[in-house]
Amino acid sequence: MRAFLLITHRASADGDFTLEDMPGSGGRVDIVVRCITSALLLSHGVRRDTVIYVLFQRGRNSPLLLEVRGAEVRYLRPDERSAGALIRHALIRGGEGLTSPGIYVWRRNLEETLSRLSEMGEITLLAEDGEDVETVDFPENVVFVLSDHLNLTEEEEEIVRKYAKKAVSVGPLSLHSDHVIAIIHNVLDRRQYS
Numbered sequence: 001m002r003a004f005l006l007i008t009h010r011a012s013a014d015g016d017f018t019l020e021d022m023p024g025s026g027g028r029v030d031i032v033v034r035c036i037t038s039a040l041l042l043s044h045g046v047r048r049d050t051v052i053y054v055l056f057q058r059g060r061n062s063p064l065l066l067e068v069r070g071a072e073v074r075y076l077r078p079d080e081r082s083a084g085a086l087i088r089h090a091l092i093r094g095g096e097g098l099t100s101p102g103i104y105v106w107r108r109n110l111e112e113t114l115s116r117l118s119e120m121g122e123i124t125l126l127a128e129d130g131e132d133v134e135t136v137d138f139p140e141n142v143v144f145v146l147s148d149h150l151n152l153t154e155e156e157e158e159i160v161r162k163y164a165k166k167a168v169s170v171g172p173l174s175l176h177s178d179h180v181i182a183i184i185h186n187v188l189d190r191r192q193y194s
């Protein structure tokens with residue numbers, strides 16, 4: 001199982017954004033959408049072994065954890081507008097649990113999220129100054145933690161490092177979060193399938 005946890009800083013948990021302006025009205029929810037499609041979509045299909053979690057820390061309904069399971073998700077398409085609509089539907093629905101096939105919301109903060117995810121796999125922080133990914137061995141179940149367009153706050157980093165066994169870098173430059181996810185998949189795919 002591969003999992004990703006995206007920690008967001010400006011995106012609202014309330015789903016009060018327009019599909020025409022996800023970067024502005026959504027507090028960079030466009031990043032969330034791209035990370036979800038990068039984590040789960042193949043050219044013709046879905047990565048059934050992958051789950052992505054997104055932590056929303058702004059808005060009336062925050063903190064809120066969105067979970068999208070590759071093994072169950074339906075109607076997820078590569079275009080940002082339709083994926084944005086699925087996410088907005090999950091956020092505005094309120095409550096906890098299943099919102100549409102494969103998409104769940106939970107009332108959890110960062111500490112609660114990491115505590116549960118650490119039972120599912122080895123928590124690994126993705127950071128520019130981490131160990132080179134090419135030199136790192138990963139267990140079968142791994143949970144990669146990354147930030148959105150902003151760095152983790154000191155408090156967030158302290159919590160993540162309490163759970164993370166290691167910090168891993170995919171290269172010397174600071175990349176967009178969705179690109180980092182694509183690189184991690186590529187590294188693991190080449191080890192698993194070639």
Ligand SMILES: C[S@@+](CC[C@H](N)C(=O)[O-])C[C@H]1O[C@@H](n2cnc3c(N)ncnc32)[C@H](O)[C@@H]1O
Binds near residue numbers: 126145
């Ligand atoms: C756009 S970056 C965050 C902001 C960026 N650090 C800055 O200086 O503005 C998004 C996230 O992707 C991950 N990331 C970016 N580049 C990376 C790299 N080379 N290796 C590992 N993770 C990386 C980190 O988790 C980072 O917080």
